[in-house]
Amino acid sequence: xxxxxxxxxxxxxxxxxxxxxxxxxxxxxxxxxxxxxxxxxxxxxxxxxxxxxxxxxxxxxxxxxxxxxxxxxxxxxxxxxxxxxxxxxxxxxxxxxxxxxxxxxxxxxxxxxxxxxxxxxxxxxxxxxxxxxxxxxxxxxxxxxxxxxxxxxxxxxxxxxxxxxxxxxxxxxxxxxxxxxxxxxxxxxxxxxxxxxxxxxxxxxxxxxxxxxxxxxxxxxxxxxxxxxxxxxxxxxxxxxxxxxxxxxxxxxxxxxxxxxxxxxxxxxxxxxxxxxxxxxxxxxxxxxxxxxxxxxxxxxxxxxxxxxxxxxxxxxxxxxxxxxxxxxxxxxxxxxxxxxxxxxxxxxxxxxxxxxxxxxxxxxxxxxxxxxxxxxxxxxxxxxxxxxxxxxxxxxxxxxxxxxxxxxxxxxxxxxxxxxxxxxxxxxxxxxxxxxxxxxxxxxxxxxxxxxxxxxxxxxxxxxxxxxxxxxxxxxxxxxxxxxxxxxxxxxxxxxxxxxxxxxxxxxxxxxxxxxxxxxxxxxxxxxxxxx
Numbered sequence: 180x181x182x183x184x185x186x187x188x189x190x191x192x193x194x195x196x197x198x199x200x201x202x203x204x205x206x207x208x209x210x211x212x213x214x215x216x217x218x219x220x221x222x223x224x225x226x227x228x229x230x231x232x233x234x235x236x237x238x239x240x241x242x243x244x245x246x247x248x249x250x251x252x253x254x255x256x257x258x259x260x261x262x263x264x265x266x267x268x269x270x271x272x273x274x275x276x277x278x279x280x281x282x283x284x285x286x287x288x289x290x291x292x293x294x295x296x297x298x299x300x301x302x303x304x305x306x307x308x309x310x311x312x313x314x315x316x317x318x319x320x321x322x323x324x325x326x327x328x329x330x331x332x333x334x335x336x337x338x339x340x341x342x343x344x345x346x347x348x349x350x351x352x353x354x355x356x357x358x359x360x361x362x363x364x365x366x367x368x369x370x371x372x373x374x375x376x377x378x379x380x381x382x383x384x385x386x387x388x389x390x391x392x393x394x395x396x397x398x399x400x401x402x403x404x405x406x407x408x409x410x411x412x413x414x415x416x417x418x419x420x421x422x423x424x425x426x427x428x429x430x431x432x433x434x435x436x437x438x439x440x441x442x443x444x445x446x447x448x449x450x451x452x453x454x455x456x457x458x459x460x461x462x463x464x465x466x467x468x469x470x471x472x473x474x475x476x477x478x479x480x481x482x483x484x485x486x487x488x489x490x491x492x493x494x495x496x497x498x499x500x501x502x503x504x505x506x507x508x509x510x511x512x513x514x515x516x517x518x519x520x521x522x523x524x525x526x527x528x529x530x531x532x533x534x535x536x537x538x539x540x541x542x543x544x545x546x547x548x549x550x551x552x553x554x555x556x557x558x559x560x561x562x563x564x565x566x567x568x569x570x571x572x573x574x575x576x577x578x579x580x581x582x583x584x585x586x587x588x589x590x591x592x593x594x595x596x597x598x599x600x601x602x603x604x605x606x607x608x609x610x611x612x613x614x615x616x617x618x619x620x621x622x623x624x625x626x627x628x629x630x631x632x633x634x635x636x637x638x639x640x641x642x643x644x645x646x647x648x649x650x651x652x653x654x655x656x657x658x659x660x661x662x663x664x665x666x667x668x669x670x671x672x673x674x675x676x677x678x679x680x681x682x683x684x685x686x687x688x689x690x691x692x693x694x695x696x697x698x699x700x701x702x703x704x705x706x707x708x709x710x711x712x
Contacts, residue, residue, distance in 0.1 A: 192216060193295040194305070200276050200298045203254060204243040213294075214238055218258055218272065221293050221307075227362050227378040230268060236261040244330055244412065246273065248313040255308075255335075255422070257380065269380045271422060275311040278303035283312055288356070309356065309364045309376060319351025319368055322408035322425055333414030335422070341396050342405025342427050347371065372407055373428040377421055383589040384411065385421035390559065390581035393488050398478030402471050403578050404429045429577050431570035435468065436612065438571040443616040443638075450634055451622050457638065462645050468569065469649030471576045472605065476598040477654065479558045491595050493553035500594075505545040505677055512683045513538060519687050523694060526628060530698035537705055541676065544708045548673065554662030555670060557595035562587075564601040565608035586681075598660065599667065602650060603674035606643050607682070607700060613638045614696045632699070676704040 194213070198206040219238050222228040241259040245252055253275040261267045274293065277284055278301040291310035296303060308314040321328070321337040328335040350369035357365055366374040377385060388409045395406040410423035432438065442461045449456045482488025491497075516531055523531055561568070562583035570577040583592030617623055617631045654660060661667035679700035686694045 193297070195297040196299075201252065203276075203298075204245075210240050214240055217294050218256075219260075222258070222270065222272070225378075227364060228270065229362065229379065230260060230262065233265060234263040236263050241269065244335060245328060246308070246314065246317070246335070247328065248275070248311070248317045250313065251276075253308040253311065253314045253317075270378050271376065271380055272378075273308035273314060273376070275306050275308040275314055276303055277306055277311065287311070309366070312354070315354040315366055316351040318366070318374065318410070318423070319354070319372075322410070323348055323351070330412075333412065333417075336411045336413055338392075338409045338411070340392060340406035340408045340425070342407040343372070343425070367428055368425075371428055372425055373404065374408075374423060374425040376410075376423045380420050380422070381589045382418040382420055383593075384419055385424065386559075386562070386583045386589065386592045387581040388421055388424050389487060389593075390561075391424070391426055393482065393485065393559075394475070394478055397485060397488070398481050400475055400478035402474065402576060403581075429570060429579075430572065431577060432573045433571055434567050435569040435571050435576065436566040436608070438464070439566055439609070439612045440616065443612060446613075446638060447616055447620055447622060450617070451626070455634065455637065457641060461642075464571075465642055465645045466649035468576055468605070469646040470653045471569075471578065472564075472601065472646075473650045473653035475561070475578060476558065476601070476660075479560065479598070480556065480660070482559070487593070488559050490556045490558050493555060493557060497557065497594075498549045498551075498553075502546060502549050505548075505673075506542065508677065508680055509538070509541060509545065512680050515684055515687050519691065522691055524692075527695045527698065530695055530702060533705075534698055534701050537701075540705065540708070541680075541701075544676070545673070547669070551666075551669070553666060554658070555597050555666055556660050558598055559593065560596050560598055560601045561604075562592055562596075562601070564604040566605070566612060567608070597670045597674070599670045600674045600677075602647070603671060603678050605646065606675060607678045609642050609646070610635075610639050610700055610703075611696055613642075614699065615693065618695065619692075636703075672704050672707050676701065676708070679704065 194209060194217075196203065196206050196209050198209075203209070215238075218240075219235065223231055237260070239259045240256055242257040244255040244257070246255050247253075253273055256272040256274055258270045258272055259267065260270065276296065276298050277287065278298075280301075281303065284304075287306060288310045291306040293305045293307060296305045320326070322339055323343065324337070325339045326337040328337075347369065350372060353369040355367045355370070357367055359365055363378050364376040366376070368374065388406075391403060391406040392409070394400040394403055404426035406424075406426055408425040409421065412420040412422055433441075442458070442464070446457060446461075479488065480490055482490065513535065516534070520528070520531060561578065561581055563580065563585065564578075568578065568580045570579060583589075613635045617635050623631055651657065657664070657667065661670070679697045682697035682700070683694065686697060
C-alpha cells in the first residue's frame with residue numbers, strides 16, 4: 180500500500196506521544212490534541228457516525244478501555260459528543276498503534292488510518308482497530324474463552340453463546356470486514372459468524388443481544404441467526420453497556436421486501452393487462468411467514484423463569500403509558516403534517532384532510548385503552564417488525580435485527596407489548612409493498628389512480644387475511660394470549676393506527692411523495708374503528 184493513499188484518508192498532521200503506548204490513557208496532551216484536531220474529522224468520514232449534519236458543541240474522550248492483543252494492547256475509546264441542538268451521544272472508537280515496520284501494514288485497509296503517530300520512539304500510525312488483525316483475533320478468542328478483562332473501574336465481560344460450534348475454536352484467524360452501509364461495524368469470521376461492534380453506545384444491554392440469546396438458548400426458536408456471543412462493559416452500580424454481539428452468519432436470497440416486490444411484479448404485469456390474479460405460491464409464502472411470526476411469539480411467551488421475558492398482563496401503568504405515548508405521537512405528526520401541507524399533491528391533500536378532520540375520533544379511540552379491561556398477555560416483541568427484517572432463503576424465513584424501534588429509547592424498546600404490535604408492523608409493510616409498486620411503477624403511470632387504489636386495497640386485504648389466518652392458527656389458544664376476538668381486534672387496529680401515524684413522520688421527512696401510503700393506512704383503520712363506537 181502506498182503512503183500517499185493513506186495520507187489522503189488520514190489526518191495530514193502528526194502526533195508524538197509523551198508517554199509509552201501502554202500508558203496512552205494517561206497521555207493528557209495527546210488525548211487533548213485528538214479531541215480538538217483529529218477524532219471529529221475522522222468520524223465524519225465514517226458511515227457509522229450519525230451526527231454528520233449537526234453542529235457539535237464539544238467532543239471529549241470520556242474513557243479508554245484496555246483491550247489487550249497478542250502483542251501489546253488496543254484501546255476502546257469512548258467519545259462523548261454534545262451538539263448545539265438535540266441529545267448528546269457516545270461512540271465507540273477502538274484504536275491500535277501500528278509502527279511503519281509492522282509486517283502486515285500493507286494489508287491494512289486505507290480507511291483505518293487516523294493520524295501519523297510516533298510512539299515509544301517508533302514512527303507509525305494510529306488506526307481504527309477494527310482493521311487490526313490482532314484486535315480481530317483477540318475479540319474472537321475472548322468470546323470463545325468467556326473472557327473477562329479488568330479495567331480501572333469495572334470490567335469487559337465476554338459471553339460465549341450456544342450458537343458457537345465446538346469445532347470452530349480457531350475461526351478468529353479467518354476474519355473479513357464486509358463493505359456494508361450500516362450504523363455499526365461488522366466482522367465475518369470464517370464466513371460462518373457475524374460480529375457486530377456497536378458504535379453508538381447506550382447504558383443498558385442492547386435488546387438485540389437479549390432477544391437473540393433468549394430465543395436461541397431458552398425459547399428454542401430456530402428461524403433466527405443463533406446467538407454466539409456478546410461483549411459487555413460492566414461497572415458497579417451503573418447499567419451495563421453493550422459493546423458487541425456475535426451471531427451466526429445466515430445465507431438468504433433476499434430480504435422479504437425484495438422478495439415480495441418480485442412477487443408483486445407478476446401481479447403488476449397481470450393487472451396492467453386487466454387481470455387480477457395472485458399466484459398460489461405467493462399465498463404459500465405469506466402463510467409460512469405468518470406461521471414463523473407466531474412461532475417467534477410462542478417462543479417469547481415461554482419465558483416464565485426469566486423476569487425480563489416473563490409474560491405479563493395489562494396494568495394501569497402500562498395502559499397509561501401507551502395512551503400518553505399515542506397522544507404525544509399524534510400531536511407531533513399532526514403538527515408536522517400541517518407544516519408540510521402545502522407540499523402535498525392533490526390526492527395526498529384529500530387524505531390529509533380526512534386525517535385532520537378525524538383527529539377527535541382518533542383521540543377517542545386511542546383513549547379507550549385506559550377504560551378497557553384486558554385479558555391479553557404482554558411479552559417482549561421484535562419491535563420493528565416488517566418485510567425488511569425477514570430474510571427469505573428460497574424455502575424459509577429468517578427473522579433478523581432485534582434492536583427495536585430506532586426512535587425509541589433502549590428502555591422503551593424493552594417494554595412488553597401485545598404480540599399484535601409486531602403483527603401490525605408486518606401488515607403495514609404489506610400495505611407499503613403493494614402501494615409503492617402500484618403507485619410508482621412506470622407501467623401504471625397512465626392508469627386511473629382510483630383503479631390503482633382499488634387494486635391495492637384488494638391485494639392488501641387478501642394477503643393480510645392469509646397472513647393473519649396462518650398466524651392465529653399457529654398461535655392456537657387465542658384466549659390465553661389475546662383474551663377474546665373483540666379484544667384482539669381492538670388491539671390490532673390500535674397498533675395498525677399507531678404504526679400508520681408513526682410512518683407519517685418518516686415520509687414527511689424523507690419521501691413526501693409516499694405520504695399517501697400511511698394516510699391511506701390511517702383511513703383503512705378509521706373505517707374499521709367505527710365498529711368500536
